[in-house]
Amino acid sequence: MTVRYDDVVAAARRIEGRAVRTPVVEISEGLFLKLEVLQHSGSFKVRGAFNRMLSAHVPDSGVIAASGGNHGLAVAYAARALGVRAEIFVPEVCSPVKVAGLRALGANVTQAGAIYSEAAEAAAKRAAExxxxxxxxxxxxxxxAGQGTLGLELVEQIGGVDTILVAVGGGGLVAGVTVGAGRGPRVVAVEPALIPTLHEALKAGGPVPVGVSGVAADALGATRLGELAYEIVSAAGVESLLVSDEAIEAARRTLWAEHRVAAEHAGATAYAALTQGVYARERGERVAVVVCGANTDPATLV
Incomplete structure (x- = not known):
């Protein structure tokens, strides 16, 4: 089963009034930041969480999810808003800031395994029970489809955007934006060199396991690209660019120092492609960068 543009339009209607229509700022001529850091729960993930819950029957046992942190926060936020129970499984790599946030939202939190895939196995077992x-x-x-509402919204806000840079972990955001942005903009994926899920999938002709480490592992730490994401982005010809942890750290500091945007490492990953010259803008090219998450310790920004 794939996701089509009409599915994203339907999702936008479904979650209207529940997800924030986050602002876009032009930081220099033709260069825009989509500030999903201002979204409920601190990341784009709430879009997909709401759309999933509002598209299905939620039983009395509630909802369950595995997450490096941001998805769990989104599910917990949406569950609280909809008045249902949430159980979240997180790996040991999940940051204390995110664990505290999950508990503050009323979720039942279980830490299971060292990485996301191990937490996901535990969550699936629990859901079956x-x-x-x-x-x-x-x-x-x-x-x-829910994540795709970001792409739909971005095109409506800017108009005439040529390229959208999007960070990749499991691929839900880049797949959604690829569909939601329609046939106009080119979507470029940006990944940490230490977690190249899409990069390796494109080389192998399908999702393959990759190692998980580095500064963005808590949010982009999927060991394997999603099958649905691969189907969508490979068909669309999305390319993958790799950035180093040092580049991500530098981009995160720049976002704060120059633009007062507080981003977590995953949120700064797409911007790192520009600041480090991994992606070079053409003259007159209008580029939008999705700053996808803000769940970080503010003390680490300086």
Missing amino acids: TGALEVHAYDHPDVV
């Missing part, structure tokens, strides 16, 4: 609705972090059509 309780009958709770699983809200996958990235590999589900309703989740991808």
Whole structure:
């Protein structure tokens, strides 16, 4: 099952009034930041979480999800807004800031395994026991369609954008934006060199396991690209660019020092492609960068 433009339009109607229509700022001529850092729960993930829950029957046992942190926060936020129970499984790599946020939102939190895939296995086992609705972090059509509302919204806000830079972990955001942005803009994926899920999938002709490490592992730490994401982005010819941890750190500092945008490492990953010259803008090219997450310790920004 794939995701089509009409699915994204339907998702936008479904989540209207629940997800924030986040602002876009032009930081220099033709260069825009889509500030999803101002979204409920601090990342784009709430779009997909709401769309998944509003598209399905939620049983009395509630919803369950595995997450490096941001998806869990989004599911917990949406569950609280809809008055349902949320159980979130996170790996040990999940930052204390995100664990504290999950608990503050009323979620039942279990730390399981060292990395996301191990937490996902534990969540799936628990869902089979309780009958709770699983809200996958990235590999589900309703989740991808929900994330696609960001692309739909961005094109409406800017108009005439040539290129959209998007960070990649499991691929739900880049797949959704690829569909939601329509046939106009080119979508370019940006990944940490230490977690190249899409890069390796494109080389192999399908999703393959990759190692997970580095500064963005808590948010982009999927060990394997989603099948749905691969289907969408490979068909669309999306290219993958790799950036170093040092580049991500530098981009994050620049976002704060020059623009007062507080981004987590994953949120700065797409911007790192520009600041480090991995992606070179053409003359007159209008580029939008998705700053996708803000769940970080502010003390680490300086």
